[in-house]
Amino acid sequence: xxxxxxxxxxxxxxxxxxxxxxxxxxxxxxxxxxxxxxxxxxxxxxxxxxxxxxxxxxxxxxxxxxxxxxxxxxxxxxxxxxxxxxxxxxxxxxxxxxxxxxxxxxxxxxxxxxxxxxxxxxxxxxxxxxxxxxxxxxxxxxxxxxxxxxxxxxxxxxxxxxxxxxxxxxxxxxxxxxxxxxxxxxxxxxxxxxxxxxxxxxxxxxxxxxxxxxxxxxxxxxxxxxxxxxxxxxxxxxxxxxxxxxxxxxxxxxxxxxxxxxxxxxxxxxxxxxxxxxxxxxxxxxxxxxxxxxxxx
Numbered sequence: 001x002x003x004x005x006x007x008x009x010x011x012x013x014x015x016x017x018x019x020x021x022x023x024x025x026x027x028x029x030x031x032x033x034x035x036x037x038x039x040x041x042x043x044x045x046x047x048x049x050x051x052x053x054x055x056x057x058x059x060x061x062x063x064x065x066x067x068x069x070x071x072x073x074x075x076x077x078x079x080x081x082x083x084x085x086x087x088x089x090x091x092x093x094x095x096x097x098x099x100x101x102x103x104x105x106x107x108x109x110x111x112x113x114x115x116x117x118x119x120x121x122x123x124x125x126x127x128x129x130x131x132x133x134x135x136x137x138x139x140x141x142x143x144x145x146x147x148x149x150x151x152x153x154x155x156x157x158x159x160x161x162x163x164x165x166x167x168x169x170x171x172x173x174x175x176x177x178x179x180x181x182x183x184x185x186x187x188x189x190x191x192x193x194x195x196x197x198x199x200x201x202x203x204x205x206x207x208x209x210x211x212x213x214x215x216x217x218x219x220x221x222x223x224x225x226x227x228x229x230x231x232x233x234x235x236x237x238x239x240x241x242x243x244x245x246x247x248x249x250x251x252x253x254x255x256x257x258x259x260x261x262x263x264x265x266x267x268x269x270x271x272x273x274x275x276x277x278x279x280x281x282x283x284x285x286x287x288x289x290x291x292x293x294x295x296x297x
Contacts, residue, residue: 005252007245009036010133011125011272012265015295019269026262032251034258035265037133038244044220047237048138048195048202051222058199058228060139063178065131065193067123068186076158077184078114078126082107100297115160117280118297122162124149124272128180131193132170133260133268134204135178138195143267144170144178147274148284155185168275180275199228 012035013019026033039045051057071077088105096110100118113119114126135141151166164184171177195202200222207217224232244259251258270290277293278285 003031005032005248007034007036007248008265010265010268011121011129012262012269014119014121016270016273016290017294019266019273020291023262023266030255032248032255032258033262034244034248034251035260035262036244037130037260037264037268039130039134040137040259040264041242041244041247042218043239043241044204044218044237045134045138046239047220047235048204051200051202051235052138052195056200056222056224056229056232057195057197057202058225059175060195060197061175061177062196063135063139063176063193064196065128065135065179066181066189067127067131067191068183068189070185070187076156076160077164078112079158080111082111086111112160115158115162117161120162121272121276123164123166123182123184124168124275125269127182128166128168128275129268129272131180131191132178132271133264135193135195136267136271137260137264138202139176141172141174141176141267143270143287144274145173146171146284146286147271147278147290149275149279151279155183163279166279170271170275198225200224200232 013022069077086107091105091107091110093105093110094102109116109119114122120126147168147170149166149168151163153160153163154165156164166180166182168180169177170179190205190207192203192205194204202220202222204220205218220237222235222237224234226232247259250256270287274285274287274290277290
């Protein structure tokens with residue numbers, strides 16, 4: 001309404017109906033909108049995109065991805081102790097609720113909103129969203145045709161609602177299955193994704209991120225399938241990683257499309273929300289069913 005260009009954090013919305021509204025509004029606007037899916041501005045993405053464009057990967061029918069973390073015993077993932085001044089007098093509680101039922105001010109839920117379905121999509125909208133958006137942008141994918149998710153609260157027995165152990169399978173209409181697995185009780189394999197093609201594999205692996213510097217060890221490589229590319233060579237990506245925020249600022253000046261536009265925010269949000277709907281309904285859910293669902297607080 002204010003006519004400003006916009007930077008919006010991931011996941012773009014809390015629900016699919018909100019995502020539909022955001023997409024419709026963006027299509028009517030000439031504003032530059034960047035979604036906080038910063039991996040699309042990364043060097044590994046640029047290298048992987050080049051390899052896909054070169055045709056050395058072949059037909060991709062499966063993508064495997066994962067993200068694992070751990071914390072010391074007794075220190076739950078995402079849990080924050082409310083500060084002494086986190087009180088009803090200092091917090092705009094009605095604004096935070098944004099139309100949700102008011103059951104009285106709750107400092108713990110205010111600080112730890114990620115743990116509750118009323119405010120959060122859990123690990124899918126906090127972490128899976130980054131990797132799924134990367135995969136969808138790399139392979140130019142529409143929203144998944146169906147999703148199935150299993151898992152539960154297996155390690156973080158602290159009253160949270162969102163699961164800490166997850167296995168997601170996303171079916172796409174172009175003969176493709178994408179999986180994502182995650183746990184909060186083991187960090188051995190960090191974060192990564194493998195694009196499995198008939199002519200080669202793209203493997204992106206990232207270590208744990210330093211929460212102070214924001215740096216992490218990451219590498220993207222290509223491995224040829226020698227049965228189809230006997231003379232193919234292993235390739236290692238070397239492209240630098242520019243600033244995602246700088247890309248947005250540059251697009252404000254040039255009016256170009258940013259690296260993570262609303263369309264990508266919409267498609268990746270649908271994937272994450274579909275997985276959550278599957279988990280909460282304990283069944284496989286299709287795109288049509290997910291779009292028809294109207295969430296309740």
